[in-house]
Amino acid sequence: MNEASQIKVKYKVIPVLVALLLGGFIGLLSETMMNVALPVLMEKWELTASTAQWITTGYILVVSIIMPVSALLLQWFTTRQLFTTAITLFIAGTLAAGFAPGFEILLVGRLVQAAGTAILMPVIFNTVLTIIPPAKRGTAMGMVGLVMMVAPALGPTVSGLIVDKLSWQWMFWGLIPFLIIDLIVGLLNIENVGQITKPKIDVLSLLLSTIAFGGIVYGLSSVGEGEGGWGSPVVVLSLGAGIVALVFFILRQLTMKQPVMNLRAFKYPMFTAGTLFIVIGFLTIFSTSYLLPIFMQGSLTLSALYAGLLMLPAGLINAVLSPIIGRSFDKAGPRILVIPGVIILAAAMWMFTGISMETPVNRIVLLHCCMTVGIALTLMPAQTNGLNQLPRELHPHGTAIMNTLQQLASAVGTALIVSVMTSGQKEYLRTHTGASAQELAANSLSAGVHNAFILAAAITLIGVIAGFFVRRSVIPGSDPGAISGAGTKKKAV
Incomplete structure (x- = not known):
């Protein structure tokens, strides 16, 4: 019996996925989802922007x-236990947020959802x-x-759409039926797929990890709040504590026999390359998703709903392309895609630096779609290729590293985009006078967005250089012919 048949017998692959x-x-x-609803909540509960942003x-x-x-967690608990816990937490958080009588309960619900x-x-x-x-992971990772x-x-x-047509609570109430269905499907079909080894828990590593990643993300998230920017005491202290803790966390992981996060995964070059593309890709995605709605609403004076709808075509294109690219990766490998x-990604980002208040909306949508095509061709193939190179015992650590760096990116x-955009706005206002306040605000925002896109575009050039070093991974312990598409071995998988 070949590998694919064994998997079909042991796991209900489709229902599990x-x-x-x-x-x-x-x-x-x-x-x-909550970004569009923040102004509504600020007005309802008389919140400041910095409070609502939490x-x-x-x-x-x-x-x-x-x-x-x-x-x-993956080494201590079964797949079924983790899935059940995750969905149960999400249902509890969603109910708390949907029925929240005030901001505090809503925030608690959101934090439980995040867990x-x-x-x-x-x-x-x-x-x-x-x-x-x-040989079939590309297709599956395309769906991921x-x-x-x-x-x-x-x-x-x-x-x-929900805020415009219904009340903000429906952003939570509407999820409950889908979550209950998801929990039932999972309970009926998901079994454990990993090896439960229950390694010793290193409390110091957990503490260092919490301070490191929590401090860095909190510090970066605080850059746009208040007047201090990067010099704000909250930002400096949070980033300082986070970076120091991160250094000690890394040193400790490299000296432990059973690290919480095994950084030795980086000795595999294609995994390192895949991680680099994760960082570049998500940095680009989040910076663009921040800049475009602000530009369309602030400089082009479009409504929030219209701006949101203009972001939709790129998402739909990604939905169509991801499975196709996954299958192409299985057949041809990463280089021809990455x-x-x-x-394409770098070209689209550089063209974004030329948008202004005179730029037609359809051109902005087209550039956003091109950027999405570049991301789709790059991210999944590089990520799958990198994870494929890791031996099975490093899979939990590889996914932990990539998911963590995705959040950090x-x-x-x-934070970088907000900082550069704000600096560009201030510089424009300092050197331009004589126009109305409304015109100055729109023009300064356009100037700030221009500078921010230059930074984002420059970062994508790193990816262009790295792309030429991508090679198809050889799966540890396997015959290269079985994963390269050569001969009949691919058919046997």
Whole structure:
């Protein structure tokens, strides 16, 4: 009996993937849904912008704290236990948020939701790597990529429609039926796919990890709040404590026999390359998802709902492309996808630097779609290729590293973009006078967005260079012919 047949007998692959991907989709959709609703909540409960922002900042912070220890969770608990815990937490958090009488309960609900998402995402990756044969992982990871890219992109559009037509509570109430269905499907089909080794828990590593990743993400998330920017005491202290703790965390992991996060995964070059593309890709995604709605609303004076709808075509394109790219990866490998992908991504980002208040909206949408095509061609193939190179015992650690750096890249990207955009706005206002306040505000925002896109575009050039060094991974312990598409061995998988 070949490997594929064995997997079909042991695991109900399709129902398992449906349960995991539906849960992941809801979690990532929720991560970006609240942005459009913040003004409504600020008016309802008389909140300041910095207080209301905790609804999204707190979500990212919890995910960033739990992600680094996900490898440990995967070695202590079964796949079924982690899935059940994740979805149960998400249901509890969603109910609390939906029926919240005030901001405090809403925030608690969001933090519980975030804990569910942080537990579930590594389970998705580790399960795919375990139950899907190497020669078919590209197709499966294409579906994972669809969830990771489309769900955050749909968040603002869905929430904009709900806030415009219903009440903000429906952003939570509407999720409950899907979560209950997801929990039932998972309970009926998910079994354990990993090896439970229950390694010793190093409390110091957990403490250092919490301070490191929590401090860095909190510090970066605080850059745009208040007047201090990067010089704010909160930012300086948080980043300082986080960076110091991160250094000690890394040193400790490199000297432990059973580290919480095994950084030796970086000795595999394609994994390192895949991680680099994760950082560049999510930095680009989050910076663009921040800049474009602000530009369309502030400089082009479009409504929040219209701006959200204009972000939708790129998400739909990604939904169509991700499965196709996954199958192409299985047949042709990463190079033929990654190299054109990073070139398209870099070209689109550089063209974004030329947008202004005179730029037609359809051109902005077209550039956003091109950027999405570049991301789709690059991210999933590089990520799958990198994880494929790791031996099975490093799969939980590899997914933990990639998911953690994804969160850090999102926070770093947003902080850098906010900082550069704000500096550009101030410089414009300092050197331009004589126009009306409304005109100055729109023009200064346009100037700030221009500078921010220059930074984002420059970062993508690193990916262009790295793309030419990507090679197809040889799966540890396997025959290279079985995964290269050569001969009949590919058919036997």
